[in-house]
Amino acid sequence: MFVTYLLRELRRRMRQAIFIALGLALGVGLVITVTAAASGVSAGQGTVLKSLYGVGTDITVTKAPTASSGGGPGFRFGGGKRTSVSSNVLVGGGLGTLKSSDVSTVASQKDVSAAVGALVLNDLKFSGSFSPGGSGGGSGGRSAGGSGAFNANSFTVTGVDPADDSLGPLASGTITSGHGITSSEANKNVAVIDSNYAASAGLKVGSTVKVGSGKFTVVGIVRAAQGVTDSDVYIPLARAQALASMPSEVNTIYVSAASATDVNVAASAVSRALPGATVTTSSDLASQVTGSLSSASTLASSLGKWLAVVVLAVAFGLASILTVSAVTRRVREFGTLKAMGWTSRRIIRQVMGESLVIGVVGGAVGVAIGYAAAAVVQAVVPPLTATTGTANQHPGGLARPAAAAAHTVSVHLSAPVSVSAVALAVALAIAGGLIAGSFGSWRAVRLRPAAAMTRVV
C-alpha cells in the first residue's frame, strides 16, 4: 500500500513533482559542475606549479642579486683598423649565488627529504666588427665615432646535479632521445638539450654544442613539461661552475619536503638555516600566479561555489513550500486516514517517502546534468594561461630573463567529475527531499482528524 499510494500520488501531482525535481537537479548539477571545474583548475594549477618547480619540488631557495653583482659582460675593443670580435661567455642568470655547501645545510634540515643545487646561466655569444674610433669598455661599452655591425646570440644553460634526477629542473621533463646526465658523467662535457631548442639549432644525440669555452657532446634530448619554457641546455653542475668561474656556487636549490604537510615547517627551517636567502614554497608561488587560470580559480571557488549554494537554497525552499502546499491540499485525505486509524507516524512516512523519491530523481537527473555540463566546460573552455613572477632583466646586459624568474604556462582545463562529488550531490538532493518532506510532515501531523469532516459549502 505504501509504494502504491506513493507512486499514485506522485503521478497525480506529476507536474509539481517534476518541477521540484528539476529545481533540485539544477542545484545538484551546478554543484557537480562547479566541483569538477574547481578540481580541474586545481589540477591545472598543480600542473603549472609542477612545471615551474619540477616534479617533487616543494621549496626553492634562491638569493636576490646584490648591487655589485649587476651589469652584463664587458667587451673591450681595440682602436685603429677595423676589428672583428667574437666572444662567448657564461654569466649568471640574474640571481644571487649560494654556496654548494648550502645544499648540504638545507638537506640536513628537519622535514627535508632531499635537496639539490643548480646553476642557471646564460651563454652569450657576441660577434661582429667595427671601424676605428673611440673605445670604451666595461659595462655597457661606449664608443665615440666609427661604425660597426654586431650579432648577439644567447641561450640558457643550467648546471644540474646528476646525483638526484628526481628533483631539480630536469625532473619534470621527459627524455625523448638518448639519456639524462648520469652520475658517472658528473665531470664530463656532456649535455642534454631541450627538444624545442634542439629542433631550432639542428641538434641531436651525438651533436656537439659549444657552451662558454667548452665543447659538449649531446647525450640526450628532453621534452619539457606542458607549456614550460625552461633551459635550452643542461650540463653537469661541476662543468657549469668551472666554465662560469663560479666554483662551489649554485643559484637555485630545489628542496623536497618529507611530506605535503611538512612543507611550511621545512621552509621555516631552511629560512633559519640560510638567513638572507629567498625561500619559496609552492603555495607562495601559487599566490603569484596570474593569468586566466588564476581568474578561473577565483571564478570556480568564489562565484561558482556561492552560485551553487544559492541555487540549492532556492531549490530546497521551493521544494519545501510546494510540499507543504500539497499536504495542505490533502487535509481531508489525511484527516480521513487518521479517522480510520492511521497513525501520524504512518502518514509522515508517506509524505517523507514521496519527498524522498522526488529528491532521488532530482539527484539522478542532477548527476546527468552535472556530467554533461562538466563535459561541455571541458570541451569549450579555451586553454588557460598562468604566469608567475616578472622578467628579471640584467641591467644593461644581454641576458635573457632568468629561467626561474618568469614563466607562462598554458593549461587545457579539464573538469573531472569525481565519485565524491557525485556522492555529495546525491546526498544534497536527498537532503533537499528530506527537508521538504519534514516541512510537509510537520504540516500533516498538525492536522486534526476532524478535518475529515470539513464541510463542502
Added chain:
Amino acid sequence: MYELSGVTKDYPKGRSTVHALQGVDLVIEDGDWLAIQGPTGHGKSTLLQILGGLDRPTSGSVLLTGRDLAKLREKEITKVRAISIGFIFQTFNLIPTLTAQENVETALVPLGVSPGDRKERASQALADVGLRQRTRHLPSELSGGQQQRVAIARALVKRPAVLLADEPTGNLDEGTRDEIMGLLGRLWRERGLTMVMVTHDSSVAKRAQRIGLMRDGKLTIRPAENGDCSAAGPRHALPTALTSLD
C-alpha cells in the same frame, strides 16, 4: 456501548467562545441506531467527532465500553478508531488516486493485515455492497452512489462495533439516497452494528430507532415514529483486547 456524561465542547472564536456542546448526556446501547438532527451549526457534527474520538470534549466523560475516550492518549484513541469505529462522510472522502479496492484496503492497513488478506477482505466487502464489478475503478470513475458504497465498504471491512455516519446521503439524489439507506439498514440488521448518523434529512432520520435533536448544543432524544426498531441478528460486542497496530 456509549455513555456520555456532562459533555461540553467550547471553541474560541476571536474574543468570544462558541459553546458547541452544552452538557450532553447520552446512552447508546449495543446495536442501537441513533439519528441526530438539527439546524446547521448547533453541534451535530461536533458530537459525532467526539463520539468517534476525532476531537476531545472540553469537559465531561465519553465512555466507550467503559473506557473514557476523553482521557486516552492520542496513540490509544487512534487504536480505538482503527479497530472499533467506522466512519462514513458526506463527501465520501475516498483517496482519489487509489482504486475502489485499494480505498477499502486502507482501513485494514493499521491493523497489520497481510497484503493477501487485505485484498481478499476488501474484495468481499465491495461484493457485500454490490460493487464486485467495480473494484479496479478510481473514485472519479464512479457515480456518487457508488462512491458512497465504497465508503461504506471501507467503514465496515474491519467489522467495527460502531458506525458513525456524517450526512451519508447529503450529496446524493433521492433515488440514490434510498439505495444507500436501504444498504445501511440491511447491514445494520445483519451485523448488529451500533450506528449513529447525523442527518438533516427527516426521511433518513425516520429509519433510525431513535432520533436526537441538537439545538444550541443541547440534545434531546425521542424514539423514531417509523423507525426500524427490530435489530435481527446478534449484537456485536466491542473487543476488549486492543491489538497492537504498529
